[in-house]
Amino acid sequence: MNQIVTDWRDAAPLSRVDFEAAIRNVGVERYHDKHEFHKLLHGGKLKKPQVAAWALNRYCYQEAVPRKDAAFMSRVHDRELRREWIHRIHDHDGLGEEAGGIERWLVLTDALGFPRDYVTSRRGALPATKFAVEAYVRFVVEQPLVVAVASSLTELFAPSIHRERIVGMLENYDFVDDHVMAYFKRRLSQAPRDSDFALAYVLDNARTREEQEACVAAVRFKCDVLWAQLDALHHAYVTPGLIPPGAWRPE
Numbered sequence: 001m002n003q004i005v006t007d008w009r010d011a012a013p014l015s016r017v018d019f020e021a022a023i024r025n026v027g028v029e030r031y032h033d034k035h036e037f038h039k040l041l042h043g044g045k046l047k048k049p050q051v052a053a054w055a056l057n058r059y060c061y062q063e064a065v066p067r068k069d070a071a072f073m074s075r076v077h078d079r080e081l082r083r084e085w086i087h088r089i090h091d092h093d094g095l096g097e098e099a100g101g102i103e104r105w106l107v108l109t110d111a112l113g114f115p116r117d118y119v120t121s122r123r124g125a126l127p128a129t130k131f132a133v134e135a136y137v138r139f140v141v142e143q144p145l146v147v148a149v150a151s152s153l154t155e156l157f158a159p160s161i162h163r164e165r166i167v168g169m170l171e172n173y174d175f176v177d178d179h180v181m182a183y184f185k186r187r188l189s190q191a192p193r194d195s196d197f198a199l200a201y202v203l204d205n206a207r208t209r210e211e212q213e214a215c216v217a218a219v220r221f222k223c224d225v226l227w228a229q230l231d232a233l234h235h236a237y238v239t240p241g242l243i244p245p246g247a248w249r250p251e
């Protein structure tokens with residue numbers, strides 16, 4: 001029987017190559033591109049209200065990301081690291097003339113028929129969505145900095161799901177066009193910049209095996225945050241179709 005190792009204190013550190021491979025392997029095993037809800041979404045198998053439920057709930061994630069980045073920065077004493085990290089907040093919230101990712105997300109929810117103040121109130125979101133995204137914010141507040149950075153590394157796997165989503169949704173849904181998919185198009189260039197920086201930071205700064213394993217576990221945790229949101233959507237809006245009290249109900 002394989003023994004499950006839980007104490008890494010005396011173990012030798014992984015080489016840089018093996019450490020990176022361990023991080024990437026988490027994506028192969030459990031990134032949310034494998035979730036049934038995404039297969040339905042990208043394959044054109046959902047009805048418009050089901051796509052709407054996804055966009056409404058996913059707004060909560062979009063809105064939590066710049067808050068977790070601000071929470072992260074509040075703990076950083078290294079000015080260079082803050083100078084690098086701050087663009088993540090600008091990418092989502094916008095800066096000056098640049099409207100930002102949250103605005104682009106609201107273009108999507110506009111197209112799906114939601115009033116903006118309903119979306120931004122988060123009133124219609126599923127309970128599990130709200131718990132999952134806040135767990136991510138808390139994680140980044142509480143964990144060592146290098147582990148907090150590692151939790152963003154699911155972004156290594158995001159460009160391929162974004163490409164799949166752009167093609168799949170444009171092809172399959174008549175309520176989707178280039179303007180509506182602008183959020184994902186922009187992320188294709190933003191995400192690799194973020195994940196390249198975060199990966200180099202983690203590989204450089206997690207030195208002991210214990211720190212390395214905590215970083216790999218952070219990527220697993222983050223996959224759970226993403227997966228839980230899709231489980232909740234599937235349960236409420238696909239099958240068995242049990243919508244919790246207070247959550248948005250298609251007419």
Ligand SMILES: O=C(O)c1cc(C(=O)O)c2c(n1)C(=O)C(=O)c1cc(C(=O)O)[nH]c1-2
Nearest residue numbers: 065151152153154155157158161162187226
């Ligand atoms: O559509 C997706 O599958 C997806 C996944 C992720 C991710 O893996 O966390 C992010 C995004 N999109 C995204 O658009 C985004 O801005 C983003 C920021 C972060 C982060 O952890 O800081 N993840 C993600």
